[in-house]
Structures are given as structure tokens and as C-alpha cells.
Amino acid sequence: MNNYETVFILTPVLSDDQMKEAVEKFKDVLKANNAEIVNEELWGLRKLAYPIQKKSTGFYVLVEFKGEPTIVKKLETAFRRDERVIRFLTFRLDKYAVEYAEKRRNLRANKASEKPAEAEAKAEVKEA
Template identity: 50%
Template structure:
């Protein structure tokens, strides 16, 4: 079964407490792992302003997850996100080898800068 590299960005409702935000991240990361995916990198951006109001909210809790998984997982994952009332928006992008290499390079550069 072939796997693809993906990047998932989720905007959670800003009314979540810190523990709830972490729990929501864990829920989707665990869902990916349980369905044959492998997490490459997790990046909680935290509270950010939205470009336009969504459901009368001007901010959202952003979370980015880079993973590789079988193609069938994406439909299941999107169904789970559509059912979750804490998710305001989500987007899954398929990454080509150049995007994966760029993200890895960027992560390594950031790790060196903070070290």
C-alpha cells in the first residue's frame, strides 16, 4: 500500500482551554497513527488572527501536522474533522518530495537557531 506525504492545517475554535487544545491535537495525531499513518512533525502555532471572521470569531488556534499515510486515510480524517465542533476550518495538502525536503531543511535551520 503506497503512502503519500501530507500536511494538515487545522484551525480550532479560540475558546478552547490549553488542555482542550492539546487534547484535540492528540486526538487527530492518534487518529492518523491508528489508521496507518506516521507523524513526521507537529507544530502548534497557537492563537492567531484570522484573515476574515469565521462564526463571528476573529482568532483561532492553529495547528500544523506533517505526516505520511495511505491515501484512504484522508477521507476518514476529513470526516472526523467535519464532525468535530471544535474545528472551524481544516486543509490537507499533498506534499511532493521538494516540499518535504524544504520543510525538513526549514525545521533543521530553526533547530540550529534555537540551540
């Protein structure tokens, strides 16, 4: 099994529910082909570097997964058939990229767990 990472951009005219439904559709394609989803990040609505199909923003989504090499072709076919996808890029991670991705995930998890504690500490300082 290889480690892969795919980033795709969805059209900005979608509602939050439609965007989440599209992401679930692609995750289901991966699961149906025996892929293990390692990480999923919704980066949200961001400005594009240049206009694509007369759109200047898009919903960015990152999905890391483990699977067989044949799964990439099936996933990219699903991307091409879906009109909600503006752009996509899938690539295989080497061992160094896998280590980096794990470190990045751990840092994000640590920051997320620290934020509530920091907010409480700041509130206590303001009260004093």
C-alpha cells in the same frame, strides 16, 4: 506512502488543555490508520484573515505525516465531525515540498538550540 501536511484551526474559546486534547485526538486518528507523524507544530492563537463563525482568532496547528491516500478522507471526516475545528486543509506534498519542509524543520531546530547559547553570551557581555 505519500507525504501529507494538514493545517487546522481550532476555536479560540478552548483552554490550553482542551486544545492539546483536540490535537491528540487527531493524531490518534492518524496513528490508528497506520500513519507516521513526521512533525507537529502548535502555532498558537493567531488572528484570522477574516471572521469565521463570528470568531476573529483561532488556534493554528500544523501536522506533517506519511500515510496511505485513504487516510485523508478519514482524517477530514474527523475534522468535520468535531465542532472545535473551524477550518482545515490537507494536501499531499511533492518531492520539492518535502525537501523544503525538512530544511524548515532543521532551521527551526537550529534556532531553538542557539537561543540558550545566545542568551548566555549576552549575559556575559552585560556583566563585563
